Amino acid sequence: MSADTLAGAADRPGEGATGQGFRILGHGIRLQWRMFSIAVLGSLVYGALTVADAWVLGWATDHVIVPSFERGRLETGLALVTVGLFVAVATLRALGVIARRLIGGLVYYRLQAQYRRAVTRRYLELPMSWHHRHPTGQLLSNANADVEATWGVMMPLPMALGVVAMLVFAVVAMLFADVVLTLVGLVVFPLLFVINVGYQRLLSPRVARAQQLRAVTSEVAHESFDGSLVVATLGRAAAETERFARVSYQLRDANISAGRIRSVFDPVLEALPSIGVLLVVALGVERVMSGAAEPGDVVQVAYLFTVIAFPVRAFGWVLGELPRSVVGWRRVRAVLDATGEATYGTERLPGDGPLSLSVDHVGYRYPDSSTAVLRGVVVDVEPGRTVALVGLTGAGKSTLSSLLIRLFDPTEGSIKVDGVDLRALSHESLAGAVALVPQHTFLFDDTVRENVTLGLPVDDSEILEALAVAQAQGFVQALPGGIDSRLGERGTTLSGGQRQRLALARALVRRPRLLLMDDATSALDPDVEARILAALREHSRAGGATVLVVAYRKATIALADEVLFLRDGRIVDRGPHAELVARSAAYRDIVDAYDTAREAHVDGEVRP
Amino acid sequence: MSALVSPAVTRSTISGGDAAGGWATLRRGLQLSPALREGLGVTLLLAVVATLGSSVIPVVIQRTLDEGLLGDTGVDRDRVWLYLGMAGVVVVVTAVAGYAMKYRLFRSSEQGLADLRIKAFRHVHDLPVLTQDTERRGALVSRVTSDVDQVSLFLQFSGLLVIISIGQLVVATAIMSFYSWQLTIVVWLCFLPLIISLRLTQPRMTRAYAKVRSSVGDMLSAVSEPVVGASVVRAHAIAGRTQARIDASIGANLSANIRAQRLVAVTFASAGLAGGLANGGVVVLGVLLGLAGELSIGGVVAFAFLVSLFVGPVTTATQVITEAQNAIASWRRVIGVLDTPADVVDPGEDGSALPTGPLPAQVRHVTYAYPSGPVVLRDVDVDIPARARIAVVGETGSGKTTFAKLLCRLMDPDQGHVTIGGVDLREVSFASLRGRVVMVPQEGFLFDATLAENLRYGKPGASARELRQAVEDLGLADWYAALPAGLDTEVGQRGESLSAGERQLVALVRAYLANPDLLVLDEATSAVDPQTELRITAALNRLLTGRTAVVIAHRLSTAEQADEILVFDGGRLAEKGNHHDLVGAGGTYARLHASWVAQSHLATG
Structure with missing residues (x-):
């Protein structure tokens, strides 16, 4: 898949963060729709069987518990069927869980991998001038933390979609029980939505700032470790730590600020369904008193509310991840959309021998x-x-x-x-x-051989010849594994002169003109x-x-x-x-x- | 915590801390971040309140319906409103407790982890691996960034869920026992296989997540290749090969994640299975107990409902505990950094200060070998008088740079000792040492900032005027004048917008600004043209009169003028003396010098 395809979708200029968030979701689903469908199916199975569990319990009450008490004995066959039913439902539900979590995870991790490949591909295409402008730490962050942030929302998504189905079932069941109570209860849902929108508004900029600071932290760390020799020789470790501490504390404050919003909204969102139940019961009592409803209907609506109270929070998880996702996406997009890559022609140089x-x-x-x-x-x-x-x-x-x-x-x-x-x-x-x-x-974290050939198919004699011309054969042979010694591992630290000779061998083995x-x-x-x-x-x-x-x-x-x-x-x-x-x-x-x-x-x- | 560091840890590897169990890691983690423990009691209390609240609400609602709506006497309006009022209060208290708990948790975990991050960062700078092993820095960065992030995610979300779930389990067990202790045991028995299998699969889980975390490190390492080595990738057209390497590391990360996810999904699913077994068992045994007169029908039915109060938190806890492995693996990696001993330790305030004035140095029977590498310096014994100009010469690999690094205490000798101004270097506080003993390494690394900011690394707080003066003092006014924006010139990543020679110039000005009493130059002008080199070294000589200077140079013009020349050969001090004596002696130096003269005269000769 080309970077264009990955970058092009899920974007409309000037739209809000939430809108863009949903668009990213849609984009991710399209890219992995097969696996995603399986995960959602698993989630639906899980939801349906959660309801089925209650049904089995009802069935057991009516057909096992009550009759057995009446008969004064428990038939073995009935006992086995009961256990079997419970286990069967649980097994199916477990399969649903596996589909949802494993396949859902697959979707998430595959999207991550796909975008990491796309982002790093851009690193290879973009010009040196672009590289000079972008800190290494930031680019590492783009390929790692930002891609992760973009798709983190895909993890709870199948669950949330399963919940939608559950909600639909529940609402239909409620409507059959008592229309008025259902409508009262349903007030809670738009309210949930409105509160969530406010939540996202407040959270988005804070999460964006945290994500940006996360990249800065990575930049400072990378640069500081890169320049460790200078830091050590000038005794700047304390000053560097201060520099790192500054951004770390900024990141801490940004996270706490986002956390505060979460701490306010999460309990509110959790409390809302409970309040809905209380409303239903309060109104229900009045309706029963006035003869407009049967007590059983009130109980059923209240019960359904309790059942969906927890899963509804899966929505919150998705919505809570959206701002991070949008921010990550924008940062990833900045790389995918960067222009100025060196374009090469198609001509080849005829002949061989030295060039003019x-x-x-x-x-x-x-x-x-x-x-x-x-x-x-x-x-x-x-x-x-x-x-x-x-x-x-x-x-x-x-x-x-x-x-x-x-x-x-x-x-x-x-x-x-x-x-x-x-x-x-x-x-x-x-x-x-x-x-x-x-x-x-630059030497790669690889063997001497690979560092010289860089993948060029040449035989050992050519490598040795290049090393010989570069006066590198002596120290290379002295390495514990000869040309197959890995550089960058312990003990195998090369001096500046040795690195230069490898660089020369790297050029010579290509027989340049x-x-x-x-x-x-x-x-x-x-x-x-x-x-x-x-x-x-x-x-x-x-x-x-x-x-x-x-x-x-x-x-x-x-x-x-x-x-x-x-x-x-x-x-x-x-x-x-x-x-x-x-x-x-x-x-x-x-x-x-x-x-x-x-x-x-x-x-x-x-x-x- | 020696248990966290495997004995195989050497000076150049950083422990992944693989040996440590989850609890040990948690304990050590809490120990390293005191802020995490501060006010933890109150936070836990709030968590208990919130947990109780969320468990009680469904019970109250159920009671309301049972007693108020479905009671034998019909609808009991007052009771309903009373219960609803109580439930309302509980809802509000739960929400408020929930807010307070979460906010406190965010605050303390962010504070604790920021401290941990900074501590780990500081410690990395004390690890010799950083200065020795240049190829794997990308992997090191992940330890102070994404690994810490993982821990914070865990503490703020999953960690709390574990506590809440355990609280709910306790509450559920208590309520269940109230109805029937026998059935409670049945429920627990049904979950026993799960608990046992969790213990059995945990090592696999631990390994799986350790793999995930290290694959992230490897991936960052691979990704940093085309970023740091962009010019090599471009110049040799090896984008395809580089991409293949990155893709491989991304693929390894993908499969490590999926392998771990497989374990999580299976464990999570088996928790559901145990729940089904418990439901069935409770119904069957409940009936049998009922028939034996121990339980009523209502009791059995109520208990069957209660089981779901138990299954929910078990499922959540199972899931979270398995996911926690990821965080534990990350935490272990951060702790691994902190528990890797730094072999160059700053004595800090306990240390002594260097005496004021010019500094002499004594190197006494010093031997040094890189970890699991050959001996690079053997029994070196040198006296460097104060104010002396010492040249160090020798072939590549003869131990010159190691000698320089030992002199500045970038490393400690394996045997023997180095004293400066009569004080053993190990006893000198870094605050005193680093300001007065400065080394300029060969590769002039610059930070991605302006020229001015880079120069200020040598003298924090120096004014623009001072900086320009320093540039002029060293005879670099011409070079400076050609810079696009003077002091405000951006030098780019690693200073790469400047040429290698220019970076060296900046590094020299930086060192000059530091105004050291002992200056060590490790081929610090190797990329500078001869005219500029001589101008700058002459200026340094003039400006640093009265200071001690040790210069490693392969351009022997420097050696010719030194007070004393130290000649290294194969890790030993082979010769010492001044230029004339050594040329006369006809040894290693004479040979090196002849070759140097031959080269610099070839064309004119």
Whole structure:
């Protein structure tokens, strides 16, 4: 089922919360109508057999108890039939319960699962800019607590619908007994409804606030745990706890505020049927006195009221869940309706071997920002060449490499590989041809093997080869399970340098035709880096990839045929390293910084 | 409560507390949230009143009908009105008691659980798993969010129903015994198999719900993958595979829920069966007792009706007790966090403060191994004089970062000890330690807030002027000027709207603002360009004159200028000395340095 189908129904702009709540119910029922019907059927069976229980008791009184007392003995057959009847009714009712609860649960949990899949699918489709704007904790909350809140109402729903049937039976039975008393009693039902509507009005905004704060709590917790190292090193645990306490107490207050409304209305709603019974009896007495009714009729109407008093509360449960459901739904919808997903074309890149790269007057500015990160960038790289991208921190290097793999799209200009616009390429084709090695990568809670292949069907020798080029085979072999060691479990914590090497292996195993390295060896020791560079040179000579490398070290730059010098979002110079050194002071300032410092230091030592 | 922590718990795992039974969890839970117990007596009393009220109302109504309407003398109007008046009063009292009880319950449970949530959150920050195990944080979040929510739902709705049902059972049993003690025993006997089977199925139920809760944790973990790792998923076009993993975790959660629901439905249904058996038994044995002269016809019929007073609450209680397993499983997980010992404990007010002035450090025979991992530091013995600039070098995995973390007491050594300013680190209160010993880790993590707010993590309450001054002091005015909104620039999730190098710059300014006496930089400039790096480190050197600095760097330009260089190799301190001596010695450092020089000179050389 597509996200559109899941999002499209159950919504009409500008309608009230209760209306929307019922629409969500209807939507959920439609999505799972088969199972839902079975659950409602179970509920009906349960309701009918609850009435049947009373009937069996009546039958037993008339046919077993009274005759046995009259005869002075209990016939064995009769005794067995009695027990059998009671047990049979109970068994059928138990089946009704199972249908209602188990199948009803199935409906609820399936809807949850269905929407969780839809929501997470959106996470995969929505662009990076959307992700940057939405806290991880909130997104976790959308997929978990909000989906749960949306469908929580489905649990008591079959029961409530069963109650409707019971009510109809009861009212018909009452009408047969005494029309006037029934009408008096029926005043209670509209009253129940009116009170419930008021209840929802008061409860809705409070529940909405609680649900929103629940997400904020999750956001704060997630971010705080994520930044635990910073929190620990700066001694901010107490301050972070205070931050968490603030939202926790807000959540507490919101829950108490909603709880107060519940505490007022729940007893009132429970008391109403009792008051109805009292009314019926009071009026009944008067009618019996005036001869308008028989005592038996009054008893029957009063009895029916007592019977339905409890189940009627199932309504309250449904109505009580509705505000939460509406709030959850709106939050889930916000994800399902979010737009801006990166769209990919259908074209594939023909041939193999290194790609040519052409960046044509590319500009980039972040959404809602007036400052351009990149301006009029023009780059042409011949297939098989290695180009170094050099610039100060914040000059736009990472942004440019992100554009080349379409983590973002340029706000101006276009990027082509082998003459094909990146936007025209299919996602698989782009990812198969271009690989980015970032400075910091995300590792999955999975084995080394899976983290390298990411599901790509490659054999062990290819994985080992990629690990070897990335200088990762040594530490991977030292792990307790080799390439099948699970990362993220105890003891298997990798250092920054080790993570970088896995990221590199992850890119290499895909045999990219354009390899982008965004300062991807920054956490490595000089030795290791030198070995990687040597292996990469080997690698690119053998099969060949066009390489764009963000670099500072001369060894890395030396690998490049050409250097692009990026400054304030523009390419200000390009050419072989030696030429740039010769003509650009700003370039020298960056690449010769260490030498200058060393000379200054040596001078300083030499001086007395 | 050592019983709650299985002996297998190590420093890097958090107990799910699976071993604890329901009652133990409940007791421990109440113990951890004192607010839950406050005024509990009054709340229970109100619950009793509300319970009695709701049980009495049908009885009063039945009496009214029996005596007032169907009496031998015809309709007794006065009696009816008297009874109705009484019933009216009971209804009102019940409602008022119901309100007071519910409100009190909401208040105390929300207070108690907010406290528990906060306590657990605080404790998570003390757990080393957080800093060591970066892949499973999503699962940890569920312990302070959805798990606590489950407990609150239970306390506010089901928990109360259990109490009310038990109250109603007592009332029903009392009324039944009044009519016939023999039949009361029959009723109880019919429910005995249910009670026994409940005890037998409870472990299964417990396991089923423990599975449900842990599947929620796994699911959150899986869902966090495409969220935290969005760029990897995008760059490698592995949306399909990632979705498959998430779908699998959603499916596991679905089937865990359904499995638990199956147990609940069956138990619930068997309560109904027991009710049917009780009804039949009462009629048959009631007749036999009646024939023996123990009961009247009316007595048997009345008793048969009374059974329903008993069946109702039993059914409710059964259902609720089984559903409570979910809450108990959640509660156990929250308690599991709190009962996982934090091995880095803040001595708090009992601790001592670091002496004022520049801080020296001594590392004495320190050995450290990650839990169930190999030894990463072995018998390291170092003296760091106050005001010294120390460089730490060595290959990846040689133990440099561990050394830095031990120096800041992010972990405690397995053997040996670390003293700063002459005080054993374990005795220093965090309030004193964290302000004066600051480490800047390699990955500059930023919070999703403005640049200013992130900088204020280093110095709470700093003015905008101070912040801008700090940026300037470190020679970052150019970089700052290019930011879209200056101090108000939003840095995005984890700071990801900035590049890795920029995040490191922010982290350095943040540390500078903290104004520490001992600064530890763990490759804190690895992603920064050389020019900016040198400018910022030179500025730091100048600004932090008189402070002690320990710098881990793989760009050996830093080492060249250090007072002393510590060279780590395979977890041991292999060499120490200044640049000249070590180069002359021709050991590990000389080799690393040669390779560094070769690299940074390749092109110009």
